[in-house]
Amino acid sequence: MDPFDSAVRLAEAVRERELSPVEIADTYLERIERFDPEIGAFVWRNDEEVRKAALKAERAVMEGGGLPAFHGVPIPIKDVNLVAGQPATFGSLGCDDTPRTVTDPVVTRFLDAGFLLMGRTSTPDMGMLTAAESSRYGITRNPWNTEYSPGGSSGGAAAAVAAGLAPVAHANDGGGSIRMPSSCCGLVGLKPSRGRVPQYLAAWEHAAVEGAITRTVQDAAALLDVMSVPDSLVMYGAPAPERPFSEEVGRESVPVRVGLLLEAPTGVPVDPVCVAAAERTGKLLESLGHAVFPVSPRFFSEETGLGYAQTVLDAALWTAPYDRPELAEPHLRFRMERAKTRHSGEYTRMAALLQQEAVEVRAQWGRDFDVLLTPTLACPPPPAGACLAEATADPGGFRMTENQMISFTAVCNITGLPAISLPVHTSPDGLPIGSQLIGGPWDEATLLRLASALEAPADWTVRRPPGFE
Structure with missing residues (x-):
């Protein structure tokens, strides 16, 4: 089998009895054993459980009958989500490795779809950094060049898929944590709309969402279909799509108005290679019949942007599930202490301002443009270790690398808008560079149609990191 095959293709091969779940599991487990010491994508492994689950899946195939969509296909879970019987250390020295007793809804949906849970992938402490780097697990490295970071916070997920250690990987996104590593690793990163994938806890003032990192648009759509099965126990959910998201892949798209934004909303400089990625995407979209034109959208005020970072996220850290918070990363301990300087009224006011301004930001979609095109990051993938070093050196100061990485992505989380990072470009030194499409409210369908049209050109x-073939 080809370890770089899509999850959809592997599932088809299982149903057609071209491949067995055991073959598939063994291939990935052998590759993890061989390649992961070099990149550090996995922080916990359950190889024997995976093999047992694969044998059970194989017996189900041989018995005949209906099979779920991804029967017998492995998927790793990011180390910030709960799975009964597995540890969840949140990438932190401050959390112990006691097996958890509950399973998050997104993981239940993977299991219902027939996936085999295969290990846990690296993340920074509490997912609060733009690279998968931590004191507990060390530095996760980019398969395209191990001197560089795969980004974060879902950096282990992206490194695993890029290196062919998994066909797809679970991820989540509170400020760009699906899209940033997808850009760094040459992958497709779809951030769903707020409420699309059921969550019992809508963290970070409802900004964090569950999702996946994939190599193909088809996988991104198919995984969104299985992840977004409604749950009556959650507080709210996104409107049902017109048709399954998988049916948007390859579907002809009517011409849309694409606004092109090349200047970072935060005012930080944008590297020319990132500008080139967005411009290339714009030209491809024009060649497909879409109107592409420069825009200067309204985003959040400086007060609310800073308030989200320092009031909302600091408070979220103060309530994080640490067993020993004194062992958290120094830059996070700084933020937990800073959270104590703000009272509940300040938090409530900031939450209200974010909601009020988000209405005005979202209103631009459908009025001024249909889709917004930007670079995914304002910088190429940073050197491995640079993000954690920057945060540790000056916890309360301005962090240029971090700001360049989140400048184009965080607005989607605060507004709840869907967005997708596409690996359209490569830097002169061979590193992947992504561009981002941001859709209107609940409009993943348009993003998937556009993305699938861009995939072939x-x-x-077909791109694979050298040395991992």
Whole structure:
């Protein structure tokens, strides 16, 4: 089998009895054993459980009958989500490795879809950094060049998929944590709309969402279908799509108005290679019949942007599930202490301002443009270790690398808008560079139609990191 095959293709091969779940599991487990010491994508492994689950899946195939969509296909879970019987250390020295007793809804949906849970992937402490780097697990490295970071916070997930250690990987996104590592690793990163994938806890003032990192648009759509099965126990959910998201892949798209934004909303400089990625995507979209034009959208005020970072996220850290908070990363301990300087009224006011301004930001979609095109990051993938070093050196200061990484992505989390990072470009030194499409409220369908139309001309599905073939 080809370890770089899509999850959809592997599931088809299982149903057609071309491949067995045991073959698939063994291939990935052997590759993890061989390649992961170099990149550090996995922080916990359950190889024997995976093999047992694969044998059970194989017996189900041989018995005949209906099979779920991804029967017998492995998927790793990011180390910030709960799975009964597995540890969840949140990438932190401050959390012990006691097995958890509950399972998060998104993981239940993977299991219902027939996936085999295969290990846990690296993340920074509490997912609060733009690179998968921590004192507990060390530095996760980019398979395209191990001197560089795969980004974060879902950096282990992206490194695993890029290196062919998994066909797809679970991820989540509170400020760009699906899209940033997808850009760094040459992958497709779809951030769903707020409420699309059921969550019992809508963290970070409802900004964090569950999702996946994939190599193909088809996988991104198919995983969104299985992840977004409604749950009557959650507080709210996104409107049902017109049709399954998988049916948007390859579906002809009517011409849309694409606003092109090349200047970072935060005012930080944007590297020319990142500008080139967005411009290339714009030209490809024009060649497909869409109107692409420069825009200067309204985003959040400086007060609310700073308030989200320092009031909302600091408070979220103060309530994080640490067993020993004194062992958290120094930059996070700084933020937990800073949270104590703000009272509940300040938090409530900031939460209200974010909601009020978000209405005005979202209103631009459908009025001024249909889709917004930007670079995914304002910088190429940073050197491995740079983000944690920057945060540790000056916990309360301005962090240029971190700000360049989140400048184009965080607005989608605060507004709840869907967005997708596509691996359309490569830097002169061979590093992947992504561009981002941001859709209107609840409009993943348009993003998937556009992304699937771009996939062939951009030709990203055949690219593989050297040395990991």
